[in-house]
Amino acid sequence: MHAYRSHSCADLNKSNVGETVRLSGWVHRVRDHGGLLFIDLRDHYGMTQVMADPDSPVFAQIEKVRSEWCIRIDGEVKARDESLINPKISTGEIEVFIRDIEVLGAADELPLMVFGDQEYPEETRLRYRYLDLRREKMQNSMTLRSDVVASMRRRMWDQNFREFQTPIITASSPEGARDFLVPSRLHPGKFYALPQAPQQFKQLIMVSGFDKYFQIAPCFRDEDPRADRSPTDFYQLDLEMSFVTQQDVFDTISPVLAGVFEEFGGGKKVDAPQDWPQIPYAEAAMKYGSDKPDLRNPIEMQDCSEHFRGSGFAIFAKLLEQDGTQIRAIPAPTGGSRKFCDRMNKFAQGEGLPGMGYIFWRDQGEGMEAAGPLAKNIGPERTEAIRQQLGLDVGDAAFFLGGKPKAFEKVAGKARDVIGEELGLTDKDRFAFAWIVDFPIYEQDEESGAIDFEHNPFSMPQGGMDALNGDPLAVKGYQYDLACNGYELVSGAIRNHKPEIMLKAFELAGYGADEVKSRFGALFNAFHYGAPPHGGCAAGIDRIVMLLADEANIREVMMFPMNQRAEDLMMDAPSDPTSDQLMELGLRVIPQDQ
Numbered sequence: 001m002h003a004y005r006s007h008s009c010a011d012l013n014k015s016n017v018g019e020t021v022r023l024s025g026w027v028h029r030v031r032d033h034g035g036l037l038f039i040d041l042r043d044h045y046g047m048t049q050v051m052a053d054p055d056s057p058v059f060a061q062i063e064k065v066r067s068e069w070c071i072r073i074d075g076e077v078k079a080r081d082e083s084l085i086n087p088k089i090s091t092g093e094i095e096v097f098i099r100d101i102e103v104l105g106a107a108d109e110l111p112l113m114v115f116g117d118q119e120y121p122e123e124t125r126l127r128y129r130y131l132d133l134r135r136e137k138m139q140n141s142m143t144l145r146s147d148v149v150a151s152m153r154r155r156m157w158d159q160n161f162r163e164f165q166t167p168i169i170t171a172s173s174p175e176g177a178r179d180f181l182v183p184s185r186l187h188p189g190k191f192y193a194l195p196q197a198p199q200q201f202k203q204l205i206m207v208s209g210f211d212k213y214f215q216i217a218p219c220f221r222d223e224d225p226r227a228d229r230s231p232t233d234f235y236q237l238d239l240e241m242s243f244v245t246q247q248d249v250f251d252t253i254s255p256v257l258a259g260v261f262e263e264f265g266g267g268k269k270v271d272a273p274q275d276w277p278q279i280p281y282a283e284a285a286m287k288y289g290s291d292k293p294d295l296r297n298p299i300e301m302q303d304c305s306e307h308f309r310g311s312g313f314a315i316f317a318k319l320l321e322q323d324g325t326q327i328r329a330i331p332a333p334t335g336g337s338r339k340f341c342d343r344m345n346k347f348a349q350g351e352g353l354p355g356m357g358y359i360f361w362r363d364q365g366e367g368m369e370a371a372g373p374l375a376k377n378i379g380p381e382r383t384e385a386i387r388q389q390l391g392l393d394v395g396d397a398a399f400f401l402g403g404k405p406k407a408f409e410k411v412a413g414k415a416r417d418v419i420g421e422e423l424g425l426t427d428k429d430r431f432a433f434a435w436i437v438d439f440p441i442y443e444q445d446e447e448s449g450a451i452d453f454e455h456n457p458f459s460m461p462q463g464g465m466d467a468l469n470g471d472p473l474a475v476k477g478y479q480y481d482l483a484c485n486g487y488e489l490v491s492g493a494i495r496n497h498k499p500e501i502m503l504k505a506f507e508l509a510g511y512g513a514d515e516v517k518s519r520f521g522a523l524f525n526a527f528h529y530g531a532p533p534h535g536g537c538a539a540g541i542d543r544i545v546m547l548l549a550d551e552a553n554i555r556e557v558m559m560f561p562m563n564q565r566a567e568d569l570m571m572d573a574p575s576d577p578t579s580d581q582l583m584e585l586g587l588r589v590i591p592q593d594q
Helices: 122-127 136-158 198-208 246-264 281-288 314-319 339-352 373-390 405-422 464-468 497-510 514-519 521-526 542-547 579-585
Strands: 019-034 036-042 047-052 070-079 092-107 180-183 191-194 210-221 233-242 279-281 326-332 357-363 366-372 397-403 433-437 440-444 451-453 480-482 489-493 536-540
Touching: 019 047, 019 092, 092 433, 136 210, 136 233, 136 246, 198 521, 198 536, 233 246, 233 373, 233 542, 246 480, 246 489, 279 281, 279 464, 281 433, 281 480, 314 397, 326 373, 326 405, 339 357, 339 397, 339 405, 357 373, 366 373, 373 397, 397 405, 451 497, 464 497, 480 536, 480 542, 489 542, 497 514, 497 536, 514 521, 536 542
Parallel strands: 047 092, 279 433
Antiparallel strands: 019 036, 019 070, 036 047, 070 092, 180 191, 210 233, 233 536, 326 397, 357 366, 357 397, 433 480, 440 451, 480 489, 489 536
């Protein structure tokens, strides 16, 4: 017999009755039933009930066993009485009478229990992550993650992609976040960087003549943490293709993701990829207040400025006298009560606004009436025009925000999400995908007037060089994101592969030719040797698994995540370097003021 097990803790059933077996695993729970000892023995695969009575030759040893001890047992498989069968587990028809036991690893008093579903502080869970990961929920999440990655790989190979690995130690390259720098021992005073993404390398692979590349790529960014983003490292399904248009990229990645969500989405509806809408960035901002809209929520915001221009509501009327301002309405079907409107007003105040204007429509017996402070100020004619524009009726409401769109869009988008959630309008049984396209390449600083990149600087501008000779703020890129349920899952672009267009694009953002050649020398030089048109994207694996696992925090689907302060409590990182390490690297640490 094998040294540790003849079967896993999920293998045994009624057909094994009478056999002598060997199992190894962790003591999930111990129960003493008046001289009979029952142990739920757990391994990665499942659970088996093992038991002993005073006739067992090792009963005295079994009495000493406690939760989370790692043990091996030998015993005889017995059928459970009909009334004691546990249909919830695969081994529920049998139990194993223990004849021999070996303690493989005793456990000290536990800082957190594996049995049950008690909640523990995140600090405790991350410090003792190896115990936290033993819990059934975490085992399931990590298994899901592994299975999702395996499925992605299979689907990419099925589309004739090949997997290539790109360097982990490389040069610093701005990708929109801070680099993690790595000092060089062989080149004192110089630094490598951990790659924020394999962006330049995957483009160079295309220049090298490989037609299709993908990689399950680790990426490193020194970012502020959020619930849906790791502050240090993450993984993405990274891909690039030559001789492709934007639609070709969509047609490649969409069935991969649709297949993964169908396979692991627990039966939730997944629209066919050909039905995923392509929404221009400006339209997404207008209708949803976000470039990653949650389309499970049917609410679409509308511009209602004309109804308030010159109206009796002085705040909005005066606001509209300023250039670039707008009044936007958020329809709220079934939200037509003062209680709900007051609740949303409080939400707006919590977001740092004075409040949020509202109108709600109610039945007064003799007909419909518009109520609320706004309705009184602008009069029945204007409120009726608003109601008709928004398609609302008795029992509905509308909320209003005004100013320069960039200043209020984010809050408006949040309000839309909250309204959809609270009124039960958001379809929870669906994964709703949408491509966001036509991103602007440039933005203008309101104070300095300077032009800089708003989005990926490596994107090909729509219209090529001709577009760059006009108004920079009007230039759109062949850049795209894929949103799902309010999260950005994919980001990508058709790349700017022509040196002269690349130089012009960076020039408009204030980067001289020498700086471009210095910072992106490999890419710029490679484009002089027959670079093919190419494009691709990257899909965030951690975020995808988070959605599939129905988790709100990305740390729940990462094996060993950092905490919110970018600390690894288990490994005590970051840590102070030794004097010898600093000396060898030619570095000195300057103490920071606390």
